[in-house]
Every structure is written in C-alpha cells, then in structure tokens.
Amino acid sequence: MIAAIRKARRLEGDVMLPGDKSISHRALILGAIASGESRFRGLSSGADVRSTAHCVRALGVEVSDSAVGGVGMHGLRAPTGALDCGNSGTTMRLLAGLLAAQPFVTELRGDDSLTARPMDRVVTPLREMGAAASWPPLVVGGRMPLHGIDYVMPVASAQVKSALLLAGLFADGRTTVVEPVATRNHTELMLEAMGASVGADGRHVKVSPAERLSPLDIEIPGDLSAASFWLVAAGLVSKSRLRIRNAGINPTRMKFIELLRGIGIGVTVEGARKAGGEPVGDLAVGTAPNLRPLTINGAIAAQTIDELPVFAVAATQLPGTSRITGAGELRVKESNRIAAMAEGLAAMGADIAALDDGWVITGPRHLEGARVRSHRDHRVAMALAVAGLLADGTTEIDDAECVDISYPGFFDQLESLC
Known part of the structure; x- marks a missing residue:
C-alpha cells in the first residue's frame, strides 16, 4: 500500500486512540x-x-x-x-x-x-x-x-x-x-x-x-506513543486544535509531553483519573506560537525511544540546531530507524545528519512532498505521514500498511482531522 499525504491547512477534532x-x-x-x-x-x-x-x-x-x-x-x-x-x-x-x-x-x-x-x-x-x-x-x-x-x-x-x-x-x-x-x-x-x-x-x-x-x-487506556504523532502534528500545523480522549498518562511515559512543552508545543491534561490502576486523561493541544530547538540525550532518549522518530520530524521545523543523541537502540528496532528517518526527511528537503546514536537537525526547513520508504516500520511510516502534513505537494509512503502493527485506522483518523 502506498499512502498519499497532502499538506494540511489545519487539524481539528477529537482523536480516539487504539488501546495501549x-x-x-x-x-x-x-x-x-x-x-x-x-x-x-x-x-x-x-x-x-x-x-x-x-x-x-x-x-x-x-x-x-x-x-x-x-x-x-x-x-x-x-x-x-x-x-x-x-x-x-x-x-x-x-x-x-x-x-x-x-x-x-x-x-x-x-x-x-x-x-x-x-x-x-x-x-x-x-x-x-x-x-x-x-x-x-x-x-x-x-x-x-x-x-x-x-x-x-x-x-x-x-x-x-x-x-x-x-x-x-x-x-x-x-x-x-x-x-x-x-x-x-x-x-x-x-x-x-x-x-x-x-x-x-x-x-x-x-x-x-x-x-x-x-x-x-x-x-485499557489509549496509547500515548500513538498520541505522539497527533501532538506533534497539531503543534506544527497552523490553526490546529485537537483533543485526544482517554490517553494513558503514566508518569513513566510522560517525558515526551515535557519535551513537547519545552520546545513550545503546549499540551494540557484534562480530566485526570485512574482506570485499572493506570492514570488516564484527555490531552488538548494546539498550534505552537513560538518554537525552540530541541536537545535529547542519554536517559531522556531511553525514556522516549518510541517517540524519537516523530521528534525528528518536529526538529525540521524548529529554529536553530536540534540534537537527538543517546538513541543507538533505534538501530535495532523494527528497522534501523536512525537511517530510515534520515533518508526520508532528507528526501523531503530536511537538513538532517545521521549519527551513530541519533541525528543533528537544523531548521526550520521548507519540506517538499516526495516518495519515501517506511522500511515496513510502523513508527517510521506514521512519522513520515506527519512530515507529509507539513510539506508542499504530495508525500507518498511505501508499504504504509505496516501502521497496522500498532495503529489500525491511523490513515482514516488522519483524513478525518484534516
């Protein structure tokens, strides 16, 4: 399956996540x-x-x-x-x-x-x-x-x-x-x-x-790692406003939210409660008025390892130089995610250099739609889809059906929000 993604004018609506x-x-x-x-x-x-x-x-x-x-x-x-x-x-x-x-x-x-x-x-x-x-x-x-x-x-x-x-x-x-x-x-x-x-x-x-x-x-609460794609997209696409229902907000998974706030993407947690011993809440996010560069390393990289591909996308739109290091584990995931994201974002015009354990990314860069490869990795496919929402023209993602590994219905959800 080839997924065709076009630039979004805005993202608006409610998101229902798959179970964690x-x-x-x-x-x-x-x-x-x-x-x-x-x-x-x-x-x-x-x-x-x-x-x-x-x-x-x-x-x-x-x-x-x-x-x-x-x-x-x-x-x-x-x-x-x-x-x-x-x-x-x-x-x-x-x-x-x-x-x-x-x-x-x-x-x-x-x-x-x-x-x-x-x-x-x-x-x-x-x-x-x-x-x-x-x-x-x-x-x-x-x-x-x-x-x-x-x-x-x-x-x-x-x-x-x-x-x-x-x-x-x-x-x-x-x-x-x-x-x-x-x-x-x-x-x-x-x-x-x-x-x-x-x-x-x-x-x-x-x-x-x-x-x-x-x-x-x-x-079972909604998957916070799945929410990461919508949080980044809404923070970067102009005039956006999303509410993500019933997301898991376990403290051991919240470092990603802290980092988003650190680069200027405001995420608020509403209606915090417990479900089956796990903390749950609704997340609200809108377009960031001001953005700042990103630095991730060491322990923080380990705590946000699943979200790092979409952070790489975000970094292409941040001012100055962002560094994501300490993430060598990405090379032995479903694909070599360091190489896969560098390849895909570079094809779209990003200023990105792959390191042994991450990337150095300079922005903001104007992205252009391109034919890119998911490497049959669900998180790479969804991260590149977010990049496609920011890029002029059409972005085509090969082997996009791999999103079903963690997020069946991802592309239907994307279409409903645009």
Missing part, C-alpha cells in the same frame, strides 16, 4: 496465568497484540477480544510447534521470560525483522537464573527450578525488565532488576493489581515468587 500496546501485551500474558477469567475493555487490535494473543492460545489458553481464561501459575500447556511472534519484540521477550520458567521447551520465532533483533539481552540474565535459554533461534524452558538474582541491566529496556519479573514469579527467592534509567512500569502496576509481591525503590525493581495471581478487570 504495552498494556495490552501484558494484560494477555499475565491474564493467561491468573486464576480465572480476566476481562478487558479497549484491548489493542494491532498486529503485534494479535501475535501475543495467537501465542497465548497456542499455550492452551482461551482468548477473545475482551477476555482471557487464565489457567493459573502452572496450567500452561506445551505448544505443538514454535510460537510465531510476528513482528513483535514485546511478545518474544516477555514470553521468553514466562516460558523459561516452564517444564517444557518452547521455540519463539518471528519475521525477518524480529529475527534480526538482539535477544541475547534477555537470554543472558535468564541463564543466570538457571533457565535453559539459547539464541538464535530463541529457545527457552525445560530446566527447573529457577532461582532469583540481582541483575544490573546494561541497556534500559522495559521488555527485558518485564521478562525477568515474569520469570521471577516462578523462581526460588527474590529477583531484583536494576535499571540504568527507570522505564515504563506497566508490568509492575499490573502485577501489584493481581496480588503479586512486587515493588520499586528508585531504579531497583523487586519481585517475589507467587503462588496465585488474581484475574484482572480493566479498561
């Missing part, structure tokens, strides 16, 4: 080992979450669009073949943690993009816990019992942290994960809601073995 992808994955996986049926409202319908649902079914768990029939801590069944994780790194890494603690052996596979992503970062600590784990291909399980460890993570990753917490539920003794920078804490909040002994002290996250997890009954 991170929370949806965790709800399905933790619901599978709960004692009884968990019920969800607003589960993401994206391809990545569908991959998790498919894998959970293959483990003998009943899954529908709104419920999971939990089989308890020791009720999973060995799959009849390798589990297909599709394009989803979250599916593969979180299930690796859970299945490493099972009495049967499981192989986890993915598409070419996922197969190329680093899985040693989850295999290494699982081996330290006494698990049988190898890669490539990723094969885990069949050696018990596991034992708790104190693990200092070399790279910030909510996925790896969550994998170790899941394994820790089955281990003898306490498991402690020390993060280089605090990452999203959806796993910890969900485990706490299910009755597990889990806690955080700064960058130290601890979990104790569990005999039982209570079922969930939760409303």
Whole structure:
C-alpha cells in the first residue's frame, strides 16, 4: 500500500486512540496465568497484540477480544510447534521470560525483522537464573527450578525488565532488576493489581515468587506513543486544535509531553483519573506560537525511544540546531530507524545528519512532498505521514500498511482531522 499525504491547512477534532500496546501485551500474558477469567475493555487490535494473543492460545489458553481464561501459575500447556511472534519484540521477550520458567521447551520465532533483533539481552540474565535459554533461534524452558538474582541491566529496556519479573514469579527467592534509567512500569502496576509481591525503590525493581495471581478487570487506556504523532502534528500545523480522549498518562511515559512543552508545543491534561490502576486523561493541544530547538540525550532518549522518530520530524521545523543523541537502540528496532528517518526527511528537503546514536537537525526547513520508504516500520511510516502534513505537494509512503502493527485506522483518523 502506498499512502498519499497532502499538506494540511489545519487539524481539528477529537482523536480516539487504539488501546495501549504495552498494556495490552501484558494484560494477555499475565491474564493467561491468573486464576480465572480476566476481562478487558479497549484491548489493542494491532498486529503485534494479535501475535501475543495467537501465542497465548497456542499455550492452551482461551482468548477473545475482551477476555482471557487464565489457567493459573502452572496450567500452561506445551505448544505443538514454535510460537510465531510476528513482528513483535514485546511478545518474544516477555514470553521468553514466562516460558523459561516452564517444564517444557518452547521455540519463539518471528519475521525477518524480529529475527534480526538482539535477544541475547534477555537470554543472558535468564541463564543466570538457571533457565535453559539459547539464541538464535530463541529457545527457552525445560530446566527447573529457577532461582532469583540481582541483575544490573546494561541497556534500559522495559521488555527485558518485564521478562525477568515474569520469570521471577516462578523462581526460588527474590529477583531484583536494576535499571540504568527507570522505564515504563506497566508490568509492575499490573502485577501489584493481581496480588503479586512486587515493588520499586528508585531504579531497583523487586519481585517475589507467587503462588496465585488474581484475574484482572480493566479498561485499557489509549496509547500515548500513538498520541505522539497527533501532538506533534497539531503543534506544527497552523490553526490546529485537537483533543485526544482517554490517553494513558503514566508518569513513566510522560517525558515526551515535557519535551513537547519545552520546545513550545503546549499540551494540557484534562480530566485526570485512574482506570485499572493506570492514570488516564484527555490531552488538548494546539498550534505552537513560538518554537525552540530541541536537545535529547542519554536517559531522556531511553525514556522516549518510541517517540524519537516523530521528534525528528518536529526538529525540521524548529529554529536553530536540534540534537537527538543517546538513541543507538533505534538501530535495532523494527528497522534501523536512525537511517530510515534520515533518508526520508532528507528526501523531503530536511537538513538532517545521521549519527551513530541519533541525528543533528537544523531548521526550520521548507519540506517538499516526495516518495519515501517506511522500511515496513510502523513508527517510521506514521512519522513520515506527519512530515507529509507539513510539506508542499504530495508525500507518498511505501508499504504504509505496516501502521497496522500498532495503529489500525491511523490513515482514516488522519483524513478525518484534516
């Protein structure tokens, strides 16, 4: 599919986000080992979450669009073949943690993009816990019992942290994960809601073995990473005003909002409330009257890793030189996002230089529509769509159907706001 995007005169209206992808994955996986049926409202319908649902079914768990029939801590069944994780790194890494603690052996596979992503970062600590784990291909399980460890993570990753917490539920003794920078804490909040002994002290996250997890009954908030594209677009397209309903505003995900405010894009949170233990609110945003250059590095890059492609788009319109560094992890996402965004924005006339760990971008630059490649990466496709809203002429995005990985209906939503 080729998506054709034209310059927007203004953006106006209400945005309904897909269910948070991170929370949806965790709800399905933790619901599978709960004692009884968990019920969800607003589960993401994206391809990545569908991959998790498919894998959970293959483990003998009943899954529908709104419920999971939990089989308890020791009720999973060995799959009849390798589990297909599709394009989803979250599916593969979180299930690796859970299945490493099972009495049967499981192989986890993915598409070419996922197969190329680093899985040693989850295999290494699982081996330290006494698990049988190898890669490539990723094969885990069949050696018990596991034992708790104190693990200092070399790279910030909510996925790896969550994998170790899941394994820790089955281990003898306490498991402690020390993060280089605090990452999203959806796993910890969900485990706490299910009755597990889990806690955080700064960058130290601890979990104790569990005999039982209570079922969930939760409303899943809208995905804040999906909201990032609309927040940047509305801040940069003249005469715009958007309201984004029911967005998750978990503090571990809000650094992106702080950075937007820092460059002059005013985002307000209205009607803050709790839903299923997660903070939720409505976001209001309009065109920024004055803009300032952007600097992102180190810990901030780790906290906003999913939003950095659309920040690169924003930087093309900011005065002066913006630097986004400390983001080498972008090279091992669904695509090499550093190279993909540099290629696409340069084709549209941006002054952008790719670094090993980010970009240097000078603006503001007048963008022109061009034929650009998504590299079959959903976040690259959506970021380039935002650039297309700012560019003269028509921007054509190759392989744009990849947005279905996280945001089915993205282009329909875009059309409704223009």
